[in-house]
Each structure stands twice: as structure tokens, then as C-alpha cells.
Amino acid sequence: MKLTLHIWRQKSAGEPGKMIPYSVEANEHMSFLEMLDVLNEDLVEKGEEPVAFDHDCREGICGSCGFMINGIAHGPQPSTTVCQLHMRHFKNGDVLYLEPWRARAFPVVRDLVVDRSAFDRIIAAGGFISASAGSAPDGNAIPIPKKYSDRAMDAAACIGCGACVAACPNAAAALFTGAKISHLGILPQGQPERLERALNMVAQVKTEMFGSCTNIGECEAVCPKDIKLEVIARMNRDYLRACWTNRGDVSRDDGI
Amino acid sequence: MELKSKCPTGPIETRWEKHRFDLKLVNPANKRKYNVIVVGSGLAGGSASATLAELGYNVKCFCFQDSPRRAHSIAAQGGINAAKNYQNDGDSIYRLFYDTVKGGDFRARESNVYRLAQISVNIIDQCVAQGVPFAREYGGALTNRSFGGAQVSRTFYARGQTGQQLLIGAYQALERQIGLGKVKMYPRTEMLDVIVIDGKARGIVVRNLVNGKVESHLADAVVLGTGGYGNVFYLSTNAKGSNCTAIWRAYKRGAAMANPCFTQIHPTCIPVSGDYQSKLTLMSESLRNDGRIWVPRKKGDKRPPGQIPDEERDYYLERRYPSFGNLVPRDVASRAAKAVCDEGRGVGTGLGVYLDFADAVKRLGKQGVKERYSNLFEMYERITGENPYEVPMRIYPAIHYTMGGLWVDYNLMTSVPGLYAIGEANFSDHGANRLGASALMQGLADGYFVLPYTIGDYLANTKLEKIDETHPAVTDAEANVARQTKRFLEIKGKRTVASFHRELGKIVWDECGMARNEAGLKRAIARIPELREEFWKNVSILGSGEELNQSLENAGRVADFLEFGELMCVDALHRNESCGGHFREEYQTPDGEAMRNDDAYSYAAAWEFAGPGKAPILNKEPLSFEYVHPSQRSYK
Numbered sequence: 001m002k003l004t005l006h007i008w009r010q011k012s013a014g015e016p017g018k019m020i021p022y023s024v025e026a027n028e029h030m031s032f033l034e035m036l037d038v039l040n041e042d043l044v045e046k047g048e049e050p051v052a053f054d055h056d057c058r059e060g061i062c063g064s065c066g067f068m069i070n071g072i073a074h075g076p077q078p079s080t081t082v083c084q085l086h087m088r089h090f091k092n093g094d095v096l097y098l099e100p101w102r103a104r105a106f107p108v109v110r111d112l113v114v115d116r117s118a119f120d121r122i123i124a125a126g127g128f129i130s131a132s133a134g135s136a137p138d139g140n141a142i143p144i145p146k147k148y149s150d151r152a153m154d155a156a157a158c159i160g161c162g163a164c165v166a167a168c169p170n171a172a173a174a175l176f177t178g179a180k181i182s183h184l185g186i187l188p189q190g191q192p193e194r195l196e197r198a199l200n201m202v203a204q205v206k207t208e209m210f211g212s213c214t215n216i217g218e219c220e221a222v223c224p225k226d227i228k229l230e231v232i233a234r235m236n237r238d239y240l241r242a243c244w245t246n247r248g249d250v251s252r253d254d255g256i
Numbered sequence: 257m258e259l260k261s262k263c264p265t266g267p268i269e270t271r272w273e274k275h276r277f278d279l280k281l282v283n284p285a286n287k288r289k290y291n292v293i294v295v296g297s298g299l300a301g302g303s304a305s306a307t308l309a310e311l312g313y314n315v316k317c318f319c320f321q322d323s324p325r326r327a328h329s330i331a332a333q334g335g336i337n338a339a340k341n342y343q344n345d346g347d348s349i350y351r352l353f354y355d356t357v358k359g360g361d362f363r364a365r366e367s368n369v370y371r372l373a374q375i376s377v378n379i380i381d382q383c384v385a386q387g388v389p390f391a392r393e394y395g396g397a398l399t400n401r402s403f404g405g406a407q408v409s410r411t412f413y414a415r416g417q418t419g420q421q422l423l424i425g426a427y428q429a430l431e432r433q434i435g436l437g438k439v440k441m442y443p444r445t446e447m448l449d450v451i452v453i454d455g456k457a458r459g460i461v462v463r464n465l466v467n468g469k470v471e472s473h474l475a476d477a478v479v480l481g482t483g484g485y486g487n488v489f490y491l492s493t494n495a496k497g498s499n500c501t502a503i504w505r506a507y508k509r510g511a512a513m514a515n516p517c518f519t520q521i522h523p524t525c526i527p528v529s530g531d532y533q534s535k536l537t538l539m540s541e542s543l544r545n546d547g548r549i550w551v552p553r554k555k556g557d558k559r560p561p562g563q564i565p566d567e568e569r570d571y572y573l574e575r576r577y578p579s580f581g582n583l584v585p586r587d588v589a590s591r592a593a594k595a596v597c598d599e600g601r602g603v604g605t606g607l608g609v610y611l612d613f614a615d616a617v618k619r620l621g622k623q624g625v626k627e628r629y630s631n632l633f634e635m636y637e638r639i640t641g642e643n644p645y646e647v648p649m650r651i652y653p654a655i656h657y658t659m660g661g662l663w664v665d666y667n668l669m670t671s672v673p674g675l676y677a678i679g680e681a682n683f684s685d686h687g688a689n690r691l692g693a694s695a696l697m698q699g700l701a702d703g704y705f706v707l708p709y710t711i712g713d714y715l716a717n718t719k720l721e722k723i724d725e726t727h728p729a730v731t732d733a734e735a736n737v738a739r740q741t742k743r744f745l746e747i748k749g750k751r752t753v754a755s756f757h758r759e760l761g762k763i764v765w766d767e768c769g770m771a772r773n774e775a776g777l778k779r780a781i782a783r784i785p786e787l788r789e790e791f792w793k794n795v796s797i798l799g800s801g802e803e804l805n806q807s808l809e810n811a812g813r814v815a816d817f818l819e820f821g822e823l824m825c826v827d828a829l830h831r832n833e834s835c836g837g838h839f840r841e842e843y844q845t846p847d848g849e850a851m852r853n854d855d856a857y858s859y860a861a862a863w864e865f866a867g868p869g870k871a872p873i874l875n876k877e878p879l880s881f882e883y884v885h886p887s888q889r890s891y892k
Binding site: 011012027029030031033034037038041044045047048049050052054055056057058059060061062063064077079080084085086088109110113115116117119120123124125126127128129130131132133134135136137138139140142143144145146149150152153156157159160183184187189190 | 303306307310321322323324325326327328330331340342378380381382383384385386387389390391392393394395396397398414415417419420421424427428429431432434435441443466495496497529530532533534535537538634635638639641704705708750752754755796798799803804806807
């Protein structure tokens with residue numbers, strides 16, 4: 001099949017970018033990224049610089065890849081990262097527009113590559129259980145009902161790709177942050193730091209200049225791991241409870 | 257080169273305890289005076305960085321990905337072994353030790369493996385405490401499944417995403433230390449050289465992948481947790497970025513490379529579909545718990561699988577290995593698949609066998625199968641467009657893991673003092689074949705519970721001179737790195753980096769893959785240097801060195817694979833026996849099983865760099881087996 005791709009080309013963060021059209025010959029068994037590999041090899045052979053895009057495992061689990069295809073994060077197939085999207089979902093003559101994630105908190109590095117380090121800083125602010133190596137009790141010491149561990153796992157499936165932010169008209173990081181707060185907050189091990197975690201992570205989200213959540217739900221629609229909106233409800237509940245009960249002794253509390 | 261394994265002696269049960277007591281300690285107030293560099297942020301590197309920082313060391317951690325959470329450990333699916341015996345089915349530390357030594361085909365150190373089995377139980381506790389959502393029974397207890405090479409259920413799992421969850425646990429511990437200021441993280445930064453001063457590793461040279469800046473980082477010890485070299489085969493289940501550059505450049509600075517020919521072919525991967533294929537996708541070994549592997553009895557039977565009646569199917573693993581059946585170790589299962597495909601009974605393109613869940617669906621119901629494997633089934637369907645609940649999966653072996661790596665002693669230190677290798681980057685625990693669900697165990701054992709103890713002994717015992725960035729060894733190493741970048745950009749040839757990588761991959765897969773022989777290995781050893789020469793004359797790398805340049809990054813990695821691949825074949829040629837993942841066609845039993853030669857080859861082959869263009873020097877570390885006596889492995 002022959003496709004026309006309009007791809008966002010931008011040499012670096014400081015330079016302006018623009019859409020450039022390319023034409024590429026693909027077949028239906030290729031993955032979307034393999035189709036881009038073919039384009040890039042063609043470009044190099046013609047002496048043009050290849051399109052930069054992030055990717056690594058190509059199994060939909062590392063969270064490296066991701067860009068907009070015709071305005072949809074990770075493209076048209078639900079619950080699928082772009083590396084797992086196959087060309088059989090497209091047809092000859094299709095015209096596709098590829099753009100990087102657009103969000104103030106995710107500056108473009110080059111072409112389709114963006115800087116998502118804000119996500120790491122949100123985790124560093126509180127997305128963990130403080131359990132230093134050596135201090136753990138036996139794994140079966142605390143029974144955890146299967147439904148809790150299943151729900152925690154549902155939230156923990158987040159791969160940190162950033163599609164939720166890119167899809168959100170507000171560029172909010174609520175689904176990402178809510179997923180971590182839910183994963184750890186559902187488990188008994190996560191209780192001691194639960195409220196402090198919500199305060200600290202939400203404060204960091206603000207610092208990073210992500211937008212506010214207005215319950216639109218685009219994030220859930222594009223999430224390749226089917227993280228549900230209920231994680232945002234859990235985050236809000238924990239955050240609200242923390243605000244009511246917080247006595248101002250949380251180090252990162254910025255008075256909100 | 258003298259290889260001192262530093263393995264403790266005495267009863268195997270007490271060796272690690274005795275050794276820990278003998279290790280010198282750094283007092284808590286002094287730990288903050290030491291700086292440690294960790295390269296790689298996967299299960300080994302991530303857990304080591306976090307734990308060293310918890311202890312009080314100052315840590316700098318480097319990864320080439322945009323975030324430490326992306327390391328390739330994340331893609332491990334099936335699970336992690338631990339000798340907890342929660343299932344009351346007769347498991348014990350000794351049994352895990354025994355299975356691992358036997359599974360490794362008697363080419364691993366007993367002391368290391370025993371320690372690994374002992375620590376396995378602590379790992380589960382640690383991960384649960386961090387919030388890893390392992391699968392549970394309704395009553396709330398942890399649940400297990402069985403895996404290849406074992407007759408007990410000792411594998412802990414989090415759906416089909418165990419590696420992801422364990423890595424996220426280590427990553428969160430690491431981020432906590434970053435937040436506390438004890439770890440400084442350098443993402444999108446690639447290590448390109450080790451700085452060795454007075455024979456000791458004192459730092460690394462890195463390239464910032466965003467702006468191309470080359471800089472040095474100095475420290476009191478350097479730890480490499482940079483994974484395996486499976487991508488030398490181009491098509492593998494490794495992530496696209498996984499590479500051997502860190503361990504290869506360490507090798508060139510004096511660290512011995514051990515057993516590079518011990519590579520693992522995983523039996524259950526999605527078969528290749530075309531030339532454009534960029535990587536292979538693993539379907540977890542856990543599927544072999546419930547899936548049955550078969551091919552048609554008749555050659556060239558092109559009927560759809562549903563139309564082939566049971567009596568015309570050959571469930572060849574169940575037939576050949578009745579006691580382990582579909583759960584034989586990976587090397588055995590892979591070779592058996594190759595054998596039936598070589599006979600012309602392969603399915604699909606001819607390089608594939610069926611993995612059939614029809615019986616499992618009958619026994620457990622579709623919902624039961626879905627609970628165990630839903631994400632794997634979905635992944636299979638996304639890639640192939642076929643629904644495995646209805647049509648059997650087609651699978652074929654692919655390169656998955658590399659048992660070889662930098663030689664390390666019992667303390668995980670390479671032959672360069674102060675330079676450590678942990679996780680898949682070292683050669684230590686799996687011998688010639690790794691059992692399923694043991695990679696995660698080893699990565700975390702090294703990072704959480706071994707290195708943090710052993711590194712203190714080196715720091716406490718070693719007097720290190722004060723150095724700074726103006727030291728000639730530092731400026732030389734930096735200049736080397738800058739020179740290589742310049743050289744790449746000046747070639748301006750005609751061929752893409754990927755085209756060279758594909759060609760190298762085909763050579764080593766054909767000649768040094770699932771089955772090897774003397775003539776083929778000699779062909780590869782002649783061909784690889786020619787390809788390397790062409791690479792340095794004719795590769796095309798556009799753009800500059802002062803920006804994000806993915807072709808340039810890949811060029812450096814492929815240049816190293818082009819050297820590494822040759823050493824791998826040299827090692828495979830020298831080892832005139834078959835063991836584990838290394839199957840030499842000349843050495844097999846009449847029924848086609850691997851035939852070891854314990855008299856001549858019961859050693860780890862540690863290759864030493866002798867200088868550019870010179871043949872590497874072979875050093876041998878003899879292996880002795882006091883507890884598990886070498887025998888012909890039998891899974892019948």
C-alpha cells in the first residue's frame with residue numbers, strides 16, 4: 001500500500017518546526033514503526049536526515065513510543081501503543097498526519113521526540129512506598145484480598161507513555177498521577193504514606209505546569225493500557241482527605 | 257591474566273553468610289564520602305542504585321532511554337522464581353539451586369548459584385513491601401505457577417507483566433532516592449568508555465544524546481548493569497536499543513569477557529513475517545503451562561490446524577520428554593522445534609510450530625484461560641491478526657537472553673578492580689542455559705542484596721588517589737570518544753547502519769545460532785571482519801554530533817556488535833562440546849541431545865583483549881561440582 005505521511009519535523013527544541021509530506025510504500029504485516037523504519041532507510045539513502053522518534057521494546061510495555069496519528073494519540077486502534085499498531089488497519093492511499101505529543105510540560109526534543117521527564121519528577125515527589133532493601137517482612141505476612149491486588153495491578157499497568165496528557169485538551173496529567181496514587185493507595189503497604197503521597201504528587205503536577213482535570217475522559221479513551229477514569233476519582237478523594245486532615249507538616253505542602 | 261573467583265569454601269549453605277562476615281565494612285558516616293557510578297537502570301542497575309543510595313553512598317545513575325523506567329527488564333513477562341515453598345510442593349533453596357545448576361548444564365559456579373537461591377526468598381519479600389502487585393489467591397496469599405525446567409511451582413507473577421511490575425518497584429525506589437538527592441540521574445546519556453587509572457576503574461565517558469556533549473564522570477567504583485548482547489543477532493526479543501557497547505568497551509579496557517557463545521534461544525516467539533521485520537516478540541514461557549506444542553505428523557501438511565485430527569498431530573515434546581512434556585528447558589524445546597521444522601513439518605512459513613490452547617479452554621473455560629494469559633493473547637492477536645482462543649498460536653524460537661557476559665568474581669567484580677558487572681551484563685549464575693523466571697531473580701539479587709555488600713569491601717580495602725578531569729587518562733578517553741564520532745560522520749558512505757546490522761545478524765544467526773558447526777563458525781569468523789571493513793568505509797550517517805542523532809547512536813552500537821560477533825564465534829568454535837544453549841552439531845548423542853565434554857571443557861572461558869587486530873587471549877576458570885554431580889541432563 002502507498003501512504004502519504006505528513007510528519008512534524010523540528011530540528012531541536014529551540015527551532016521552529018513544520019509538517020513535511022513524505023510518501024512511503026508499506027505492507028499490511030508491518031507494524032507502524034517498521035513502516036517508519038522503511039521511510040527512514042529511504043531517506044538516508046537519499047541523503048535526507050531520518051525522522052527521530054522514541055521507541056525501544058516494540059512490545060507495548062516500555063512506554064517509549066507514542067505520537068499523534070491524525071490527531072489521535074497512538075493512532076486509531078484502541079488499547080494499543082503505536083509500536084503494536086499494524087498496517088493492516090490502514091489502506092492504500094491513506095493520508096496520515098504524525099505529530100509529537102503537544103503539552104507545555106512535554107517540550108519537543110526533535111521531530112516526534114518529546115521530553116517526558118516531568119513524569120519522573122512526579123514519581124520522585126511521592127510515587128513510591130518507602131521500603132529500603134532489607135526491611136521487608138515475609139511476603140505472605142499481610143494477606144491482600146485478590147480483588148485489591150487485581151485493582152492495584154489494573155492501575156499499576158500504566159506505562160508512562162504520556163498519551164493521556166497529549167489527548168487531554170487541558171494537557172492534564174491526572175490519569176498518570178491517579179494511576180500511581182491508586183496502585184499504591186489500594187494496597188495495605190501503601191497506607192502509611194497515602195495522604196502525604198497525594199499531596200506531594202499533586203503539588204509536583206502543578207509545578208510542572210500540567211493543566212487541570214475537567215473530567216473530559218479523552219485520556220481514558222486513548223490509554224493503551226486501559227487505565228480507568230476511576231483512578232482520578234481516587235486521587236481526588238485522597239487529595240481532598242489529605243487537605244482536610246493535613247496539619248501543615250508535609251514538607252512539600254505549598255498551601256493548597 | 258589470573259582469574260580469582262574468590263568463592264568461599266566450606267559447606268555450601270553457610271558460604272555466603274561466612275563471606276558476608278569476612279567482607280570489610282564502610283562505616284555509615286564514611287559511606288557518604290564515596291561516589292559510585294551505575295550504568296543502566298534496569299532491574300540490576302535500578303535496584304543497585306536505589307540500594308547503594310539507601311546505604312548512604314552518593315550515586316550517579318546513567319541510562320540511554322528517556323527515563324530509567326524504560327529499561328528492557330520491563331518487557332519480561334512470565335515471572336520470578338523464589339524458593340519460598342508456599343505451595344508446599346517440596347521446593348527448597350537446595351532444589352532451586354539444584355535445578356539451576358542442572359538447567360545451566362553444569363557450566364555455572366555452585367557457590368554463586370546457591371547464593372542466588374538463598375536470596376530469592378528475600379527478593380519476593382522486598383518487592384511485596386514496595387507494592388509490587390503479585391498475583392494472589394482469594395484468601396490473600398501469594399500464588400505461583402510452574403515454569404520450564406522445574407517440577408515445582410515456584411514462579412511468582414503479576415499477570416504477564418512481571419518484569420514491568422518489578423522494574424516499576426525498583427524505579428520507584430530509585431526515584432525516591434533521586435527526590436532525596438542521593439542519586440543523580442542522567443537519562444538519554446550513553447556510556448562510551450571506562451576510565452581506568454592505575455589499573456582501577458575510576459569513571460566513565462558519556463555522550464549526552466540530546467546535545468551530543470561528551471563528558472567524563474569520576475567515581476570510586478563503576479557498576480555496569482547494561483544488560484545482554486542478544487541484539488548482535490539483529491532480530492531478537494531484546495528492545496531495539498539494547499546493546500553491548502558498555503561491556504564491549506569495558507572489555508577493551510581490560511575486563512575479561514566470559515562464555516560469549518552461551519546465548520539463549522527462546523522457544524516461544526512470534527515467527528518472522530518479512531524482511532522489514534525490526535524485532536521479534538516473545539510469548540511468555542508460562543504459556544507452555546497450558547498450551548500444547550505440536551506439528552502435523554505428515555511432511556508438508558497444509559491443512560488448517562482445525563482440520564488436522566488429533567491422531568495426525570505430533571505433540572513432539574510430550575512424546576520425546578514424557579516427564580517434563582511441554583515444560584522442558586528452553587534450549588531443549590528450541591532445538592526440538594528446529595528439528596521438526598528441518599524435517600519439513602513446520603507450519604506457516606515452514607519456520608513455525610503450533611502452541612495450542614484448545615485443551616486448556618476445554619479444561620479451564622475461556623474465562624479461566626483469559627485470567628491467566630489475557631494480555632499475551634491480546635498481544636498475539638494485535639501482531640498477527642489471529643485469535644488464539646480459536647486458532648492455535650504459531651511460534652518459533654528466537655534469541656532472547658545471553659548467559660555470557662563480563663567475567664566477575666564472587667563479589668561481582670570484573671577483572672578490572674573497581675569495575676563491577678551485575679544482572680545480564682555478567683556471566684555468573686546461569687551457566688550455559690538459563691531457566692525461565694531466573695533472569696529477574698538474578699538482576700534483583702545482584703542489585704538489592706549482593707553488590708551493596710561486596711562493593712563496601714572494595715572501597716574499605718582500597719586506597720584511591722584523588723583525581724580530577726585533567727588527568728591524562730580522562731582526557732585521552734574523552735578524545736577517543738570524540739574521535740570516533742568524527743570518524744563516523746566523515747565516512748559519508750552509501751549504506752544505512754541498519755543494513756549492516758541486518759547482515760551481521762544473518763551471519764551469526766545462520767552460523768552461531770541454534771546449531772553451530774566448525775565449518776560454519778569458520779565462515780562467520782572470515783566474513784565478519786570483511787563486513788566490519790565495509791562498514792567503516794561505506795556506512796552513511798547524516799547530521800552532526802551536536803544534536804539528537806539516532807543514526808549516530810546506532811552506528812556506535814553496531815560497530816561494537818561487529819567486533820563482538822566475531823569473539824562470540826571464536827568462543828563457539830573453541831568450545832568443542834555441546835552444552836545448554838551452545839549446540840555443536842558435531843557433539844550430540846544418538847538421539848540428538850547435547851553432549852558435554854566435562855573432562856576438557858568444565859571451565860568458564862574468559863577472553864582477554866590483546867589489542868586491536870590481535871587474537872584474544874583465552875583464560876580458563878575451572879569449575880568444580882561438589883554438590884550437583886554433572887550428569888547427562890535428562891528431562892525424559
